[in-house]
Amino acid sequence: MPTPAPSREELVETAAKLVPLLRSRALWIDENRRLPPDVIEAIEASGLLRMQVPNEYGGYESDARAFVDVLAEIAKGNSSVAFCLSIYASLTWMVGLWPDEALDEVFAEPHVRVTGTTAASGTATRVDGGYLINGKWGFNSGILHAHWKITAAIPEEGPAGQSLPVFALVPVSELEIVDDWQTNGLQGSGSVTTVAKNLFVPDHRVIDGADFYQNASKSPVIAAKGGYRVPMLVTATVMQTGQLIGAAKYALSSFLERLPGRPLTYTNYPSQQEAPATHLQVGEAALLIEDAEARAHRFADLLAEKIRRDEPWSQEERVFSRVQIGWIAKQAKQAVEILASASGGSSIFRSVPITRIQRDVHATSLHSLITPGTNIELYGRSLTGLEPNTVYL
Secondary structure, three states: OOOOOOOHHHHHHHHHHHHHHHHHOHHHHHHHOOOOHHHHHHHHHHOHHHOOOOHHHOOOOOOHHHHHHHHHHHHOOOHHHHHHHHHHHHHHHHHHHOOHHHHHHHOOOOOOOEEEOOOOOEEEEEEOOEEEEEEEEEEEOOHHHOOEEEEEEEEOOOOOOOOOOEEEEEEHHHOEEEOOOOOOOOHHHOOEEEEEEEEEEEHHHEEEHHHHHOOOOOOHHHHOOHHHOOOHHHHHHHHHHHHHHHHHHHHHHHHHHHOOOOOOOOOOOOOHHHOHHHHHHHHHHHHHHHHHHHHHHHHHHHHHHHHHHOOOOOHHHHHHHHHHHHHHHHHHHHHHHHHHHOOOHHHHOOOOHHHHHHHHHHHHHOOOOOOHHHHHHHHHHHHOOOOOOOOOO
16 A cells, blocks of 8 residues: 655755755766755655655655656755756656566666666667667756656667657666766766667667657556556646745845845945845745746646646647746846846855856756747747647657
8 A cells, every 4th residue: 555645845945955955965966067965865865755656666656746846946055956956857747658677677776867868869779678778868957866867769670760759767777877077056966978788678678769659567456546547747846846936046145144244335325125125035036936937836836736637738738738838937047147247256265155046047947948038939830729749759
C-alpha cells in the first residue's frame, strides 16, 4: 500500500526549510560549479525528490501546482539548486514511459535523480539484444549528482532523413564526463558534457521517438494514469515555471531588506526608501512577479483540470503551453532587471544576492524551450493561422 503523499502545503513548508542552507552555500556552489554534499543530503532527507516518482515505487505523484510552489521556494534559496530539481522532476516523470523492467531498475534507488537531454547528438546502432550508443551531449544539468540519464540518438539503420531518435536510459556511471561548464549563470547546475563510446543499452531501456513524444507508456500501470498521458513538453514546461518566480521573489525580498538606511548617493535623499523612483521600481517589479505567479498557477490548474477530465491536448493548447513559460520568463527577467538596476554600486559585491539572481534568471531564460522570443513568435504564428514551425510541442 503506497504511503500517503504529503499535501501541497506540507511540501512547500519542507522546501522553505531548506532556504537558509541554500543561501549559506551560494558562493561555494558558484565557485565549485556543482552542489555541495550537505545540500544533496538535505534534499534527499526532505523527500522532495519523490514528488514525480510513481506511487508504486514510494513516490508522491504530486500535481503541477505543488511543484510550481515548491520550486519557487527552492529558488528563493538558490537558482542552481532549483534548476537541478526541475530537471530531476521532469526527467523522473519521463521515466514512466519505459517498460516496468526499466522502471524497476531506476526506482530501486530510493533517492533517484534522473537527468537527460532530448537533443539527438548521438547515434544508435542495432545489435543483438539492444543498441550501441555513441555520441556527445552538452547541457546535462544536474548530472554530477544524478544516477540515470535519458539520452537521445538517431538510429543508424533508419530510413534516409530519419528525424525521430530513440531514447535510452543510461546509468551515469557508464558515461564519460567532460568538465566544461564554465559559465556566468547557473554555475551550480554543473551542466557538463557527456560522452558515450560504444555503450551497450539493452532493449528494455530503449524506446522510440514516436512513443516518447506521444507519451505512449510501455508500462501498463503507468499508461492507465491520466497524469502520464499529458504531452511530455507540456508537463516539462509547467514544471520549469516555479524557479523563475521564486528567483524574482528572492530578488525583491533581498532588495527590500537592503533598502532601509541606504542613502541615494549624490542626491539629497538620505535614504533610497524615500525616493519616488524607488517606489516606481519596486511597484513595477512586484506587479510583474505577481502576474507571472498568477499565470503559472492558472497554467498548472489547467493541467490538473485536463488530467481530471482525461482530455487530449490539441495543437493550439500545446502551443499555448509553450508561450506560458516564455511570458513568465520575460516577466521574471524584467522584474529582476529593474531591481538590479536600482540596487546601486554596492550590489556588485558577491555577498549581495541580486547580481547572482540576475545572471541565473538570464541563463534560465536562454534555455531553448524557455526563451521568450521563440515562444511568443510560435504563439503569434498560431494566432495568425499558420502551422507551428517546430515539432517540439
